[in-house]
Amino acid sequence: MLRIGIGFDIHRLEEGRKLIIGGIEIPSEKGFLAHSDGDIFFHALTDAILGALCLGDIGELFPDKDERWKNADSKIFLQEAYRLMKKEKYNILNIDAVIVIEKPKLLPYREKIRENTAKILNISKNQIFLKAKTNEKLDAIGENKGASCMAVVLLKKED
Numbered sequence: 089m090l091r092i093g094i095g096f097d098i099h100r101l102e103e104g105r106k107l108i109i110g111g112i113e114i115p116s117e118k119g120f121l122a123h124s125d126g127d128i129f130f131h132a133l134t135d136a137i138l139g140a141l142c143l144g145d146i147g148e149l150f151p152d153k154d155e156r157w158k159n160a161d162s163k164i165f166l167q168e169a170y171r172l173m174k175k176e177k178y179n180i181l182n183i184d185a186v187i188v189i190e191k192p193k194l195l196p197y198r199e200k201i202r203e204n205t206a207k208i209l210n211i212s213k214n215q216i217f218l219k220a221k222t223n224e225k226l227d228a229i230g231e232n233k234g235a236s237c238m239a240v241v242l243l244k245k246e247d
């Protein structure tokens with residue numbers, strides 16, 4: 089049995105904050121302004137896994153009013169989604185994601201992000217693909233005021 093899930097996330101970019109995507113800190117003059125570390129890839133991916141399983145969303149599981157998640161490492165959200173997925177006896181077939189960010193260029197960090205994500209989810213990095221695009225200087229993302237991520241995941245129930 090197959091299940092598909094989609095996730096979307098967006099955060100503001102501000103000076104003096106860290107830019108963390110896929111658990112990797114990327115050198116940048118701006119980083120995410122968020123209650124947690126603002127990792128758009130892990131947030132979108134967490135929501136995609138939860139969505140595939142009809143288990144709610146990241147905002148319900150980890151409310152941003154909760155002090156426990158202040159500046160939290162978003163790995164813990166993804167690990168929780170993984171735990172719930174395994175409890176339901178599902179495995180990940182593949183993940184595809186698009187990050188929309190004007191700068192910096194993410195290509196030099198793509199392999200590191202794929203490897204780090206694969207480790208957390210106990211899969212091979214070949215099951216994860218990640219594309220980075222600019223917004224062609226259009227709108228807020230194009231003005232480097234924020235960045236977004238869309239992620240799709242396909243799950244298969246264990247035999």
Ligand SMILES: [Zn+2]
Binds near residue numbers: 097098099122126131
């Ligand atoms: Zn988020």
